[in-house]
Amino acid sequence: MTKIEINNVSMNFEVEESSTSALHKIYLHLEDGEFVSIIGPSGCGKSTLIDIIAGLKKPTQGTVIVGNREVTGPGPDLGIVFQDYSLFPWMTAYENLRFAIEHTNENLEPKEIVEKSKKYLDIVGLSKFANKFPNTLSGGMRQRLAIARMFATDPKVFLMDEPFGALDALNRVHMQDLLIYLWSRGDKRETTLYVTHDVDEAILLSDRIVVMTPSPGQIKEIIDIKFERPRCRNDIVKCAEYIRLRSNLLSLLNEEMLDALAEQEKHMRDLV
Ligand SMILES: Nc1ncnc2c1ncn2[C@@H]1O[C@H](COP(=O)(O)OP(=O)(O)OP(=O)(O)O)[C@@H](O)[C@H]1O
Ligand SMILES: [Mg+2]
Numbered sequence: 001m002t003k004i005e006i007n008n009v010s011m012n013f014e015v016e017e018s019s020t021s022a023l024h025k026i027y028l029h030l031e032d033g034e035f036v037s038i039i040g041p042s043g044c045g046k047s048t049l050i051d052i053i054a055g056l057k058k059p060t061q062g063t064v065i066v067g068n069r070e071v072t073g074p075g076p077d078l079g080i081v082f083q084d085y086s087l088f089p090w091m092t093a094y095e096n097l098r099f100a101i102e103h104t105n106e107n108l109e110p111k112e113i114v115e116k117s118k119k120y121l122d123i124v125g126l127s128k129f130a131n132k133f134p135n136t137l138s139g140g141m142r143q144r145l146a147i148a149r150m151f152a153t154d155p156k157v158f159l160m161d162e163p164f165g166a167l168d169a170l171n172r173v174h175m176q177d178l179l180i181y182l183w184s185r186g187d188k189r190e191t192t193l194y195v196t197h198d199v200d201e202a203i204l205l206s207d208r209i210v211v212m213t214p215s216p217g218q219i220k221e222i223i224d225i226k227f228e229r230p231r232c233r234n235d236i237v238k239c240a241e242y243i244r245l246r247s248n249l250l251s252l253l254n255e256e257m258l259d260a261l262a263e264q265e266k267h268m269r270d271l272v
């Protein structure tokens with residue numbers, strides 16, 4: 001059972017004289033196998049929350065529990081796709097994958113590691129680019145490589161921070177389908193926290209969508225998405241319920257964006 005429990009988490013960043021409150025009293029529980037998306041304005045603390053769950057940042061207040069473990073540092077059961085991909089620039093695409101597989105699954109034979117690395121490169125359509133270094137790949141290819149790396153390590157929890165942001169529309173659709181396929185392979189679904197700016201993507205993928213307020217990020221609303229799975233994108237977009245959900249989400253986000261923009265404008269006026 002891999003539940004995620006975020007209990008009363010707040011995060012302040014103290015840099016020199018100034019303090020930024022990035023998250024304020026976040027309380028969110030994900031059930032085993034649940035797919036939850038987070039959506040909210042830029043700077044509302046989405047990546048900070050992912051880093052805290054991954055054990056890469058310690059919250060100023062509150063606790064995170066993954067499975068039965070209180071998170072105090074990074075663990076192998078968590079698979080992460082970072083917003084900036086975080087690939088090793090000195091390793092080829094193949095070596096990036098092999099390294100991740102080797103270090104998260106010490107029981108595999110060398111032959112199995114090679115096979116698995118190749119299989120996941122193939123799954124994301126990068127076999128031809130196995131020997132390329134990340135700086136010679138396009139943004140979308142780097143993103144696909146980061147996604148392959150996460151899947152290849154068989155994590156119990158997926159933490160994904162705008163993983164498809166740099167993909168063109170066609171690749172995005174392909175990767176969304178692949179994600180859902182890998183998420184629900186076998187009879188076990190992996191607990192997933194997924195950050196996106198894309199309302200349609202959030203509805204298609206999620207069991208629940210968490211809408212956040214601008215800085216300091218707080219949970220504004222949590223919306224249940226009850227469409228049966230498997231979901232067919234061409235069918236659900238025609239449902240009245242889809243149109244209602246989409247417009248509700250967009251107006252919630254618009255309120256937040258307008259507040260954030262007004263705040264930013266006031267700050268700029270104070271500066272000049
Ligand atoms: N290491 C840090 N030091 C100081 N402030 C930070 C640090 N990391 C993040 N912040 C601040 O915390 C807030 C939340 O940042 P975060 O990156 O989590 O936002 P986000 O919701 O992921 O934004 P985006 O949608 O643009 O990716 C911002 O105000 C940011 O400036
Ligand atoms: Mg972010």
